[in-house]
Amino acid sequence: MMKIDVAIIGGGPAGLAAAIGARRAGIQNVLILEREAYLGGILNQCIHNGFGLHTFKEELTGPEYAERYVLQIEEMGIPYMLNTMVLNITRDKKITAANSGGLLEIEAGAVILAMGCRERPRGALNIPGTRPVGVYTAGTAQKYVNLDGYMPGKEVVVLGSGDIGLIMARRLTFEGAKVRAVIELMPYSGGLKRNIVQCLDDYGIPLKLSHTVTEIKGAPRLAGVTVAQVDENRKPIPGTEEYIPCDTLLLSVGLIPENELSKSADVLLSDITGGAVVNERLETNVEGIFSCGNVLHVHDLVDFVSEESERAGENAAQYVRGEHLSNKDGGGVRLLATNGVRYTVPFTIDPRNVKDKVDVRFRVDNVYRDKYVSVYFGDEREQRRRRMILTPGEMETVVIKKEMFLKYPGVKTITVTIEE
């Protein structure tokens, strides 16, 4: 049995920053467990630029961003194990992992969940038709092209206009494919404007909003897809069908936090985020188990992942030293997300643990123009900020300051809401 003060599950951007946070906060005995042959996680396959503007004030590619953190890990001498798959975590923070050296058993003082997320597969969409070769999630295709250096096809349709789908449309164009169209169910794209312009418009790739794929055709190889316009209830409109020949269909239809291990440790998950229900310290309902990055909630910018995860690392360090108040007594103020706000992270705040402020992250359920984001303490409106635009694709933030709690002693709920 190995004894580790802070064990970190996953060596992607979240795990790396969490390890750095824990070490900076004074914990020597930190260990990162990574299933791949290298650190950096999914960033290694995100070879496009656009990372790190907040953190490093310059625009990096995914591998460059990862390398900055890996260098810090090396400089700080933080230990990590590669090619190591965690198989189980218990609620008393015992970890079982496997690698070619054997089975590892670790007793951890604190555990930081940093496993990231996975893509929603075809089955989740239940698209009728054949089951040919040539249908992949965008991230799988990204692996094939960016890591292995091989093409899955030459004529491509992308379903879903999330950023990975947009980025892959451009990538496949560079590598010799013809991208026929990007199909989006919603009347707006979930991707960044910059990606729509620089990944689609630059190459004349049409973006079909309010459309979906209604049938997959061909066997054994994909021969084409039927695409149709949808009505306001997202149901295909008969008569609008169009057949697009293609040998590859990429799905970019959402990400799901990868919480199978969290479940084994009895961590309570939110139906909305798919991630753990955490308090202001990013601690789950299981004391000493923390969660950060995309396994907690899907982020749009890696910079926010790093920032959040570093805090998780610091908090885990404090927990190991017994420096913070337990959440056992349920002393937290509950955060409520209403009227267009889908969720908040954290879900509760214990004012006694707030040093100066808490960044509350949230997402909205639709596109809102010229509205106000308000924060209520109990029934009292404490904050009201005008926002020209709010979109589901962008993570938003409100800042809850220590002094607000002083102003409303005994407050039970804080509500984040959208108003006229």
Added chain:
Amino acid sequence: MQKEIICISCPMGCRMSVTLDAGKVSQVTGATCKKGVDYAELECTNPMRIVTSTVPLSGSPLNTLPVKTQHAIPKDKIMDCVRSLKGITAKAPVAAGDIIVENVCGIGVNIVATRSSV
């Protein structure tokens, strides 16, 4: 000449009309803020892009090496730049920032590695 473009500076995605006189921007309408006007001027006179791609990598556990143009290049040179990478293989060891192709397409910008490998 009139050009219609979408601003990429923020999620608003303002649709802007840009009037060009003799290659210079004389008027921008539809922008909600100054950032939009600045973007419109640059995008309509001298659109630039960073280009990222991969080349095969030999002598490494990695199969490919990700690369990028060291600086943004003119938008109309993107495909030339990508094509010029065809047939190029990098050799390990390589460090992020190492030059893989010098002065790509003669436009004065190098292609550099964006990942290190032993």
Added chain:
Amino acid sequence: MYDVAIVGAGIIGACVARKLSGYAIKTVVIEKDSDVGTGCTRANSGIVHGGYDAKPGSLKAKYNVLGQKMYDRLAKELRFPFKRNGSLVIAFDEKDIPRLEQLKEQGVENGLLDLRIAHKDELKELEPNLSENVYAALVVPAGGIVSPYEMAIAFAENAAQNGVEFMLDSEATSIDKKDGYFLISTPKGKVEARIIVNAAGEHSDEINNMLSEHKLKIIPRSGEYCLIDRTEGGLVKHTVFQLPTKMGKGILVTPTAEGNLLIGPTSADIEEKGNTATTMQGLGEVLEKARLSVKRVPINKIITSFCGLRPRTELDEFIIEEAKDVPGLINLCGIESPGLTAAPAIAEEVGRMIAERLNPAENKGFDPIRKITAPFRDMTGDERRAAIKENPDYGHIICRCETVTKAEIIAALRSPLPVRSLDAIKRRTRAGMGRCQAGFCSMRLLDIIAEECGISITDVTKSGGGSNILIERNKTSI
């Protein structure tokens, strides 16, 4: 010259192959696809039927009940997933009780003595997630669930282990009757055999019609299904049928032998053989009708949907006989439901027919036990430790959703059947079958298959012929 050529390596062909491997004769299995069990066997309900449903006196009834009773022993010998979970046939109305009674009587006549009818209160205890509208149900304790393709693989591997040869990617394109033997043409060469066992499923009419003047016709009937994540596998414990209709046994809700939840099938006669496309109407019908049986259908946990074909003839009965005008051609045709259940018993019958004709000696070396190591997933901590020590590839987890190791993938590639497609590996190891549907492991699998088989990564296929996953190096076409 072979003594017997079995055409088709579905569940019927595989069971017959294993039966014949008990004799000292030369047997070959000729299969058009790149793996066994890829036709009707791959996509069906995976139910071992009790035997109440078939008309008393029919071949369906006879082989259903005989076959059903063989499963416990076979599953042990051949190590395929099987569980006798029991079936329920539910009725929604008091006036359907006579139909349940009738089914029960039919079952008793077929030899099932432990059938009974349970009423609402008891059902609530038995299956708390049944719909409130369920009034009563026929309880069939003998009903079971099995993984049909794993069963086909198990029979085929054990047959191969005992000396049967398998030719994959070898479609029988023509067959000529010679003097005392048949000459079968395949893309991999000609095969001579004294006896042909026609187990070609959906294509068994074509094989018969190449030789016999008594023409047969398969009218494929499609069935669509939705497969739901293992987290929902416990929604029901029994296989829950609705009262049967003319078109089949209706939409069922069942746990699968691997622990998923399965709902389906629809039932529609189709024109085109091999058309296993799902349809919007079909999938809609599956969900709608499943909702009648259970309180909730977890549609947000659907992993995949698929469509299977039933190799039906107009006779509504199995054909298990030598073609009248072609001595030596044994037809196993129209083996639709309960064909999977009946398969081992049909194989016994075919064994008897072959023995009559060839009078063979026993295969002295026959080993009924399939040699296979337990999956890492099912090992205890100590077993895992020992396995990794013995072979470090056990410590290299390739598929995270199903906890499949590199050692198991390599073992599958080196198994008695020469398979190398992604789907073949998936069926043997479950790699890529979990909730992420191979998003994580497919690239690793391609690399392992290419390395182990000594082929280029662009030659690795999803399911054989033309289904290559990667087509060319980056920038080839720019």
